[in-house]
Amino acid sequence: MQISLQKILPVFFNAADVSHSQVWNQPVVFDEGANTHIIAPSGSGKTSLMHFLYGLRNDFTGEIKYDDTSIKDFDKEKKATLRQQTISIVLQDLRLFPDQTVYENIAIKRLLSTFHPVDKIAAMASRLGIQNKLQQLCGTCSYGEQQRIAIIRALQQPFKYLLLDEPFSNLDEANREKAMELIQEEASARKASIILADLKKIDYFNAGSILNL
Amino acid sequence: MxxxxxxxxxxxxxxxxxxxxxxxxxxxxxxxxxxxxxxxxxxxxxxxxxDKNPRKDGYDYISVTKLISNENMAEAHSFSDAEIEEIKTKSFIQDATPLLANTFLVKASGSSAIPFTTDLFLESIDNRFLDTIPENFSWKQGQAIVPIIISADYLELYNTVFAPSKDLPQFSEKSISAVLIQLECYAPDGTAKIFKASVVGLSNRINSVLVPESFLTWANKTLGSNTNINPSRIFIKTTDANNSELLNFLQQKNYNINKDKTKFGxxxxxxxxxxxxxxxxxxxxxxxxxxxxxxxxxxxxxxxxxxxxxxxxxxxxxxxxxxxxxxxxxxxxxxxxxxxxxxxxxxxxxxxxxxxxxxxxxxxxxxxxxxxxxxxxxxxxxxxxxxxxxxxxxxx
Structure with missing residues (x-):
């Protein structure tokens, strides 16, 4: 599996304004198994890029290809299969169900396409320090806790690419490291690539290449 | 799970x-x-x-005429060939045939046993539409006696109303055949042909005075004023007189039928x-x-x-x-x-x-x-x- 970007540019961007970018309007290839760190200051389109890659939005020119198929040609069913088997994401706005418990939020993803046995949820929660929050309503958790919930949820399924959009913005240094460690372990177990976008470089992310957006 | x-x-x-x-x-x-x-x-x-009335061969035979109303009284009420053909093509009508009528003047008079004289009409129909066909119901040119089939209702009316009032003898279905009636047929120029007629059968199906088709065809040709007159009565044969398609068709065409037959319908x-x-x-x-x-x-x-x-x-x-x-x-x-x-x-x-x-x-x-x-x-x-x-x- 390979994801390739062929000169993509959000329709609301000017090509002249992004001439310095190593992603926009450039040919980029994300090979399976290779981690990529995208460093992006505010307003450079980091979240848009993640949405484009995950097939949430199509408002860009150029092409994003999963192997030979353009993501714009994926219908809703095909996108669903892609999200179950090939690609997982931690969105910047997290997108959790506020009225469900932390456990239910994670389990609903695990049920859809299972990679781990069910007790792994508690084990992961324990590693990230939210084990006693599992039965709490998600909406009542702090933003930092919610970030960890979203990370654990993204790690329940099989994937070849894991997209992370500022996944640690509300975590302290110790928790960032723990989360990064867990994520990299999980990616290795699947021989998967991590594409992590953040405002500045994260030192403990073992990236094969660094791209400035 | x-x-x-x-x-x-x-x-x-x-x-x-x-x-x-x-x-x-x-x-x-x-x-x-x-x-x-x-x-x-x-x-x-x-x-x-x-309709559960027992029927001899599973069909209803119904007489169809054109409805005469105050509005169309002056128009012709006969059926054209095209109209007869149209009736025949309908799937709910198995067969149809016109009733041929006389185009010349007919007078009938009784013998000494029943002294009466009257103007009469004659009709003929294809034999396949008759409920009973008596053996001698046929006529060839030169034959002096013309066989007649009358409606059973006519005999009943004669026996119950006409005969008692005139002090005339009553007849059973069998004895009526013995009575010879004189038929006088007049051409427009006044020349007359005289025949003897005898009632050879009664019909429960057709309300008319029927003679063999061969006789009427010959007489119309020989004595009639106009040989190409269109029939004003059609007899149809149908499996169900109460069929709503049939009733709709008749209604739409403004054709008139015996309501008794179709009251269920x-x-x-x-x-x-x-x-x-x-x-x-x-x-x-x-x-x-x-x-x-x-x-x-x-x-x-x-x-x-x-x-x-x-x-x-x-x-x-x-x-x-x-x-x-x-x-x-x-x-x-x-x-x-x-x-x-x-x-x-x-x-x-x-x-x-x-x-x-x-x-x-x-x-x-x-x-x-x-x-x-x-x-x-x-x-x-x-x-x-x-x-x-x-x-x-x-x-x-």
Whole structure:
């Protein structure tokens, strides 16, 4: 599996304004198994890029290809299969169900396409320090806790690419490291690539290449 | 663990608007009962009002004329060849033939036994339309005696009204054949041909004075003023005089028939129209209930929009979601249609037992057609529900 970007540019961007970018309007290839760190200051389109890659939005020119198929040609069913088997994401706005418990939020993803046995949820929660929050309503958790919930949820399924959009913005240094460690372990177990976008470089992310957006 | 509706149920806002959901269920049930019962009644009417008069060969023979009203009195009331051909082509009419009438003046007078004299008319019809064909009902040129078939009603009228008032003898069906009548046929120039005639048979089917076709053809040609006169009476042969298509055709053409023959048909037409209206009303209620239910679905999906959108973002397939959400109503719809079917069956049983006092010609069970309609309704509502949910989900 390979994801390739062929000169993509959000329709609301000017090509002249992004001439310095190593992603926009450039040919980029994300090979399976290779981690990529995208460093992006505010307003450079980091979240848009993640949405484009995950097939949430199509408002860009150029092409994003999963192997030979353009993501714009994926219908809703095909996108669903892609999200179950090939690609997982931690969105910047997290997108959790506020009225469900932390456990239910994670389990609903695990049920859809299972990679781990069910007790792994508690084990992961324990590693990230939210084990006693599992039965709490998600909406009542702090933003930092919610970030960890979203990370654990993204790690329940099989994937070849894991997209992370500022996944640690509300975590302290110790928790960032723990989360990064867990994520990299999980990616290795699947021989998967991590594409992590953040405002500045994260030192403990073992990236094969660094791209400035 | 297999994913099921139970897993996504917490994400759907199903508790809202229960009143409109239950109204939808109730309306659907009511509409289905109304439709099923009226279809069953339609079938009952067909069974009960079938003409059961014994018929010799399974056909009705009916005389058709053109309706004479105040508006069209001046017009010709005869049938053209095209009109006869049109009648013959109709699938509900098995055969049709014109009644040929005399085009010359005929006078009949009795012998000394029954002294009377009268102007008369003669008609002839193809032998295949006669109920009884006496052996000697034929005529060849030169034959002095013309055989006649008269309506059995005429003999009855003669015996019961005419003969007693004039002090004339009464005749049985057999003895009438012994009476010879004198037939005087006049050409327009006044020349007359005289024949003897005898009544060789009585007809219960045709109200007329019938002579063999060969005689009338010859006499019209020899004595008649106009040989190409169109017939004003047509006899038709049909398997069911109460067939609504036949009645509609006759009505539309303004043709007149013996109402006695078709009285069942008229009642049946009226009852069937009422019952059809009732089933139309049933369909209308079903449609309204489905509409109400679709509002409930739309509201539920709109209120669960964020959750459903997030499920799709997480990778839930729209197909799976619509199927799973729609499947939730399969038992509900099944229960509604089954209840309606059971109530319709109870109705039919009670109708046969109590209203018709267990009449043997009507089954106390539902007709298979009603059961098929119920099954089709069930499948249709499940399918419509699935399409609606899917459409709403894909719009998210």
């Amino acid at each position: 297999q994913l099921s509706y139970q897993h996504i149920k917490p994400f759907l806002n199903t508790r809202q608007n229960t009143a409109s959901r239950w109204m939808g269920y109730f309306g659907l049930g009511l509409g289905v009962i109304l439709l099923l019962v009226s279809v069953q009644l339609y079938i009952n009417i067909n069974v009960l009002l079938k 008229r009642v049946k037409q009226l009852l069937q129209a009422i019952v059809s209206g009732l089933s139309g009303f049933g369909v209308l209620i079903i449609l309204l209930a489905m509409l109400l239910f679709s509002f409930y679905l739309q509201l539920m999906i709109a209120r669960s929009k964020d959750n459903l959108q997030l499920l799709l973002t997480l990778g839930y397939s729209p197909n799976w979601l619509s199927k799973t959400v729609a499947k939730r109503w399969v038992p509900v719809y099944t229960a509604i249609v089954l209840t309606a079917l059971i109530l319709a069956a109870i109705f039919q049983w009670a109708f046969q037992q109590f209203f018709l006092n267990n009449r043997s010609d009507l089954s106390p069970y539902l007709h298979w057609m009603v059961i098929i309609i119920a099954a089709v309704l069930l499948l249709l509502s499940i399918f419509i529900n699935y399409r609606l949910v899917k459409k709403l989900l894909l719009k998210l």
